[in-house]
Amino acid sequence: MDQTLTVSVQDYLKHIYELTKNGENASTNALAERLAVRPASVTVMVQKLATSDPALVEYQKHQGVTLTEEGRKAALEVIRHHRLLETWLVRSLGYSWDEVHEDAERLEHAISEDFERRIAADMGNPSRDPHGEFIPSADLSMPLDDSVSLSTLRPNQTVKLLSVRGAGSKLLRHLESLGLVPGTQMEILEYSPFDHNLTIKAGRKSAILGPEVTSKIFVQVL
Amino acid sequence: MDQTLTVSVQDYLKHIYELTKNGENASTNALAERLAVRPASVTVMVQKLATSDPALVEYQKHQGVTLTEEGRKAALEVIRHHRLLETWLVRSLGYSWDEVHEDAERLEHAISEDFERRIAADMGNPSRDPHGEFIPSADLSMPLDDSVSLSTLRPNQTVKLLSVRGAGSKLLRHLESLGLVPGTQMEILEYSPFDHNLTIKAGRKSAILGPEVTSKIFVQVL
DNA sequence: AATCATAATTAGATAGGACTAAATTTATCT
């Protein structure tokens, strides 16, 4: 709740949140890569976050970090800002889903709680962002996510695309051109065990997607 | 044009611009006060700005600073951001003119050129912000300002309010309650040479305004 | 258990931007 968190700290917390969603600890190296920073810098920062008052992370040497409750709240606040902003850039300023990330990345640290409330209210408190990810609610609770990665599924299933996670602009544009956006229903037609390609059909378009792609698409099995 | 200018540098340039509009040099103390920073810090920063490549200010010890052409461009870019944001917070998010300053102050450093273009286009490239100040154009030219301070005028003149400059939230709300917003026409009825109060009438409301107030109101004589 | 690669940590340096305290200029006033 401390609005005195620096931009760097906010970024660390956000990425620790993402890396620990699955229940694992966030490793120094993984964090360093996401933050585009050297591992040594991560170690130092993480030590600070662990010994600050209140502590924002729990840290055991060589064991990586997890968020404390305080840290989790702060992380969700940043993520809420980010996803509300992405949604709002698309809805109000005509950005496409592949254009929003960088701008949201900088704005998330600059908006006030008032601004947050206003855009959220203006959009009717949306629950998902343009990529289909859940937006933490105003009280910082996060719905549980029961989507599964398309890469884990096999033929003869009908699924609904819920979200696309970790895709760059180019891939996002490509997916959009195939009609693969959140909400789209699709069928899995074929699976190739050699290269893990999946053939899918959405509407009248079909496509063969490699594991680099299917691992980033999250769906609900119908 | 260097998008590598830090937030601090952008703030320095913005305030130097404001302080040197009239042709004078910006003094160390005046800058320190505006930036809420100690004079010693200003001296050091100003030395850096003067010796950077390209130089952003011209600086002579004990003589204050002025902007170089590079510095002026950078300052106008920041001011354009600020004023576009204020305008857009009012028009699109329902802020009132007394609520926009702080949010715009932080956002001005966080928006992309793309974002700038989009909100500007969305609003039809406005030329004035909610306080009536000119918004520098996309090519960073600034219209010349021929408004005069209300405090310099005397009775029996009809004027149009163009802008309110340097007023805090409380004063802005007060002025709005008197109908004294940009565009309003008013008559000067009386002048008190002792306390420099002016009695003015706008529509059916009239008010007696002290020099603290009239000095912040800029008008065009009709 | 000894070895080796990988991951992580420590130590020390750097850069930006602020501060305080002390020294110096400039301006002002008899």
Add this chain to the structure above:
DNA sequence: AGATAAATTTAGTCCTATCTAATTATGATT
């Protein structure tokens, strides 16, 4: 002109967040 006040600058310190280089753990392998 001399004295003092005000403004400015210098010198040195601190804090945040990064880096490189060197060191130490951990874990996998033989």
